[in-house]
Amino acid sequence: MGAKILCFVVVAAAYVFAEDLRIGGIFYEDAEDLKEAFTLSAKLANFTPTIKEVSKRGEILEVRTHVCELADEGVIGIIDGVGGRGSEIIQSLCDIMELPHVLLRYDFTYPNDWSLLNLYPSPEVYNNVVEQLVLQKQWKNFTLLYIRGRSLFRLHSLLQMGNDTDRLTIGVRELSGSDYRDVLINAKDNGYVNFIVDCPSRHLEQLLRQAQQVGLMADEHSYIILSPDLFTLDMERYRYGGVNMTGFRLMDLKTSENLWEFTNHYNAETGKTLQPEQLKTELLLVYDAMKVFEAALKKLQTLTVQSLKCEDFEAWTYGSSLQNFMKTNKVEGLTRTLLFNGLGDRTDVTFDVLELTSSGNQTIGTWKANILEITRPKIPDGELTENTALTNKTLKVLITTTGPYGYLKDSEHNLVGNDRYEGFSIDLIAKIAEILGFSYEFEVEEDNGKIVNGKWTGMPRKLMNDDADLAICDFTITALRQSVIDFSTPFMSLGIGILYKQPSKQPPEMFSFMAVFSKEVWYYMVLIQLLLGCVMIFVGRISHKEWQNLVPCIESPEELSNQFSFANSVWLIIGSVMQQGSEIAPIAVAPRMITSIWWFFTMVMVASYVGTLVAFLTVEKNVLPFQNVEELFKHKSISYGAKEGGSTHEFFVQSKHEIYKKMNQKMTAKGWLVQSNQDGVNLVENSTYAFFMESTSIEYTKQRHCDLLQIGGLLDSKSYGIGMKKNSTLKVHIDRALLMLKERGEIKKLKDLWWNDRRGGGNCDNEVAAEEKQLGMKNMLGAFVVLGVGCLIGLFISTLDMLWGVFKRSVKYGTTFKYELVEELKFALKFSGDVKPVKRPEKTDGSQEALAEAEKKDEIKSLKSLSRRSTSTHKSHHSHSSRHSPRDLSVAFAKRREY
The missing domain is CATH 3.40.190.10 (Periplasmic binding protein-like II)
Structure with missing residues (x-):
């Protein structure tokens, strides 16, 4: 009989657990998402949901009534979606009746004796993780932004970082009302760039939008957002602004199958098409609250539902036991592992740390076991393109209306916006924007910038004050400007000219024909003729064939004559220059070669002179x-x-x-x-x-x-560049775009278009200045080199000819080679006399008398021969025979004997 009764009690208890376990929920009447999530989660956990709605925020009396009604219905716990002062009322009543109270948000701190369970991460967690993030980012200062009415208790460790030892400057700004822009503008004017934001998710989107409106979402700004709902928002409008924004995510998108199952059920119930990452944290915590209740009930052996009256101050018998099991259980929920301390706070929390980048949300690390581990991934180069860096961003660009860099368009219609302008700068920024994918607005600023009373004016001032993003015109890169702003890589090089x-045109001068050659060419021409005359004399004297017999009828003449005297050599050279020729004709190879090279030289010089002379005689020069x-x-x-x-x-x-x-x-x-x-x-x-x-x-x-x-x-020498704010992240992208345009030749095309074509360009192209060009040594140097090489070759050949002649005479007369060479050089280097005696072989008997007698006979024979030659030669040889007078013959004999 006892066994039957026990079995009946168990079955009855199971029936109660399955059919009559009610869970109450108190939410605002406009919180439709929370109510849907509460109903769905209760059904999935086999609980009966009971929802009470609060008409508006701050209705404390409504909250008290709803708690008493739920207690009277016999709920096993209340899930609080109200927060604030309403949560205080709920907790005080639940504490009296020992009803489990589960909180979904953390707005305030509560006394330690309150019996509640807070599924939201505790203040200790936020203090620790944010403090480590600040150290990781190496911030030297930051500003706390918090919504009015929220406690700074969860940030007390951050406030303590502002002591002298840490050398951190901390500012605090309270955001109140519905418009936060005044506070944000004040923060911007004070130069604040690093922010920690403690803001409920319902106000977060408004705060971010207004921060962007006042210019606090630029590349120099950084944010740490405490709300885990940051990345459930649409961040598309902020991702390309360059702002560094860090947030947290409690859910595990990679491994949680229950998350995807819950999302599908939620979408089916509500008709929405949300992704798991778009679910608000409170919706997930509602589901986790049901899992906590479910896990505690499994460990609780017996439980009796009890209707409670607030007026009786009656406590539920099983309430404290259920609360203890809920605090001590380890439950896996949608927001990962749920662990609580003895006060019901969730201190052991695991979540991802995310960053907003131009390529989307990126997980940069994790917070687990009170340790921040940064595991920032390497984003593929293909994702870090110019398109993802500046796409959809609107930049303010400063221009001038100085041609050809910028013009106001001539149009019959009333143009507005960017359509009002045209020019080189306008086309260049359009091509850069096409590559990088950003939009732009023009603002005219005619002042390129100078220092007045110690302050910059014009373009540098606006760039420094964030009143503009870029400045493009004839903006010269100078060291002074670079001290306050940055420049892109140069897109045009230039220098200062006059x-x-x-x-007015001037007629040719009287002696303009002399200006064909430069003075140095004329000097070298005169000098080379004198030097070449000396070379011809020397070559002629050492060349064997240039010594000729003047009387061909005498087979063995006593003397030989040479035609290369100084006067004859210079005349040959001058006659060649004047293209008149000369009766002097070289016989030996070396003189002929030198003369040929000289003729080639004169041909080049004369042709160059005549070809250039026309311009000097006809063109009027400036x-x-x-x-x-x-x-x-x-x-x-x-x-x-x-x-x-x-x-x-x-x-x-x-x-x-x-x-x-x-x-x-x-x-x-x-x-x-x-x-x-x-x-x-x-x-x-x-x-x-x-x-x-x-x-x-x-x-x-x-x-x-x-x-x-x-x-x-x-x-x-200097360059033009695109100006931007100091340390701007735009620089790397603008530099890459300019490099691409240079490689394609686009900048050169734009320059030709606006310099030589548009707006009256090209009017002077047909006026070619016919200026004469004087021929200097750099023009004629080649001809001089050819002449010099030819002379050297001629000297070499004539030297060989001389050596061969010396060798033959040494053999013929039985003398040494050295003796004959010395005698030959003595005679050649005298550069005087055009008659050379022929040497006779010596007698073999060796007696001085015999030699003298032979010499005497030879002299008498030679004298007779010369006498006959002088009387029988033609008049055309008169000049030669007249030289051999009796006096001259005696001189010749004397020379012969000396030689």
Whole structure:
């Protein structure tokens, strides 16, 4: 009988557990998602849900009534979705009746004797993880932003980090009302860039949107958001702004099958199509609360549902036991492992640490067992493209309306926005935006920036104050500007030149025919003729074949004659230059070779001279009043200047060159500086004024003002770049885009388009200045080299010829080679006398008398021969025979004997 009764009790208890276990839920009437999740979770856990709605926030009397009604219905616990002061009322009543009270949010701290279970991570967890994140990020300062009415208790450790030892500066800002922009603007004006935000999820989207509106979502700003619902929001509008945003996620998307099952059930019940990562944390905690109740009931052997009256202050018998099991159980829920301390706080929490990047949400680490482990993944290079870095971001771009960089469009219609402008800068930023995927708005700023009273003006000031993102125009990269802003890689190189008007044409000078060759060419021509004359004499004297018999009828003449005297050699050379020829004709190989090379040389020189002479005789040339900046400085009647405050003027101000310093002093003192480039161009056209201008602007001006030209070279070398704020993350992307455009040749095409085509460009292309070019040594050096090489070869051949002749004579007369070589060189190097005696062999008897007698007979025979030759030669040989008078013959005999 007892066994039957026990069996009946167990079956009855099982029936009660299965059919009559009610769980109460108190929610605001507009919390439809929570109510749906509560009903679904209760059904999945085989509980009967009972929902009570609070009409509006702060209705404490309604909350008290709902708790008493649920207690009267015999619920086994209450899930609190109200929070705030309402939760205090719920907890006080549940504590009296010993009903389990499960809280889904953490708005306040409660006394330690309160018997509740808080599924939200405890303040200790947030203090620890955020403190380690701040140290990991190496912040030197940060600002706490919290919604009014929320406690700072969970951030007490962070506030303690602001002591002197940690050297951290901490600011605190309370966000109240429905508009947070005033507080956010104040934070921006104070230079705050690092923020820790303690904000309920229902206010989080509004806070982020207003922070973006006031400019606190730029690349220099960083956020740590405490709400685990950060990444359930649509973050598309923030991901491309460059802001560093860190948040937390309690759910495990990778391994939790129950999460996907719950999401499918929830979507089926509500008709929504949410993904698991889009579920709010409170919805997941409702399900986890049911799992905690379910696990505790399995361990509780007996349980009797009891109807309780608030007025009786009656406690539920099984309430404390159920609460103890709920606190001590280890349950796996949708928000991972649920563990509680003795006070019902969830201190051992595991969650992911996420970061918002341009390529989406990225898990950078985990918080587990009170340890922060950063495991930031390497994002593939394919994902870190320019498109993901700046896509959908709108940048404010500063431009000028200085041609060709920017113009106001000429249109019959009223244009607005970016359509109002055109020019090189407008096209360039359009191509960059096409590569990087961002949008842009133009703002005109004519001041490229200068320092006034210690402060920057114009473009640098706006970039420094975040009033603009980029500045693109003729923005010169200077060291002074780079000290306050950053520049992109240069997109155009240039230098400072001198713009001046075309001088009037001058007729050719009287001796302009002499200007064909430079002075040094003329000098070398005269010198080379004299030197070549000496070479011809020497080569002729040492060449064996150049010594000829003047009387062919005498087979064995006593003397030989040479035609290469100094006068004859120079005449041969001059006749070749004048293209008239000469009766002098070389006989030996070496003189002929040298003469041929000389003729080739004269052919080149004469052809070059005649070809260039026409221009010098017919073209009227410009006579420039100065050729370079030094001559301009010395000129007394020409004023000069630059654009005041521009980089060109700054070049003269900062220059250490003495002339440039004096020029700066002079043009400043005399008021020669102008306010714009156009003013400078007008002065150049209408007065004797030289304008220092950047070479790119000079090129542009010359295409539209044909009476202007650039004089001299460039004074310096510099570049144009795109300006941006110091340490801007835009730089790396802008640099890559510019590099791509350079490699494609797009920048060169744009320059040709706006310099030479659009807006009056190309007007001066057909006016080619026919300026004569004087031929200098660099033009004629090749001809001189050929002549020199030919002379050296001729000298070498004539030397060989001389050595061969010396060798034959030494053999013929039985003398040594050295003796004959020395005698030959003595005779050749005298450079005097064109008659060379023929040497006779010596007699073999050896007696001095015999030799003298033979010599006497030879002299008498030679004298008779010369006498006959002098009377019988033709008149054409008169010049030769007349030289051999009796006096000359005696001299010849004397020479012969000496030789």
